[in-house]
Amino acid sequence: MGTVNMLAERSRGPRLRADASRNRERIVAAAREAFVEYGAEVTLDQIARRAGVGNATIYRHFADRSELNRQVTLEVINRIVELAESALDERPDAFEALRYFVHGAAAERIGALCPMSSDGWETIAAELEEKRDRLARAVEAIMDRGRGEGLLRPDVSSGDIMIAITQLTRPLPGMGCLHLERFFDRHLELFLDGLRAPARSVLPGAGATFADLQRPH
Incomplete structure (x- = not known):
């Protein structure tokens, strides 16, 4: 069972990394669009909604x-x-x-x-x-x-x-x-x-x- 779990974790690893990379790209693209549309004072809530992620996801990728x-x-x-x-x-x-x-x-x-x-x-x-x-x-x-x-x-x-x-x-x-x-x-x-x-x-x-x-x- 341990070997099966290890293989499952390995198979999920690249997919999780790919998902995280896509989330990061979505956040950056959404932030650029929001800055253009609303200006420099746009909120993280607006950026998160545009990217289709939660605020916590933004902070996982960007310190501030x-x-x-x-x-x-x-x-x-x-x-x-x-x-x-x-x-x-x-x-x-x-x-x-x-x-x-x-x-x-x-x-x-x-x-x-x-x-x-x-x-x-x-x-x-x-x-x-x-x-x-x-x-x-x-x-x-x-x-x-x-x-x-x-x-x-x-x-x-x-x-x-x-x-x-x-x-x-x-x-x-x-x-x-x-x-x-x-x-x-x-x-x-x-x-x-x-x-x-x-x-x-x-x-x-x-x-x-x-x-x-x-x-x-």
Whole structure:
């Protein structure tokens, strides 16, 4: 009987681990959606209901709210980095690569998620450094290609792109989200048109860089 029980426990082990992994993924996905919909003050109860789990399940996976925020931020940044690198590798037309990246990054709603990532930033900063460097290299390579092909105006920089994506995906004050995502693609195309060469205006000041977007230590 002991051998049978041992075999049963072994057979359940991988399944239990798979179930726990799926629960963790559901929680992170639900948290991201809830942050976008309700803002940084969303409650764990709202996240748990959206994920279809209890609050205790959240605490089994995440020590506290800051840890959950951190994981959501890291996963979003991971997807944006992969998006930029795939745009660079798979889209030979430089402006199409930039369009692909801008629309994909906007779909992650990074503007809506910015306030959420401010809590516990110090613990996430080191993990983000390598990802930020990869993102900067990919976006700057896309833009260098666009300038070289005469498609991109020369007075914009990679930081300008990230600031615009963030601002265009941030909910309007006092209005909630109000399904503003239906306007994102329209306004992103207006923004992209402004990046095309030849430039039809003179931009004031200097372009933003990724270094400008880093928090002071």
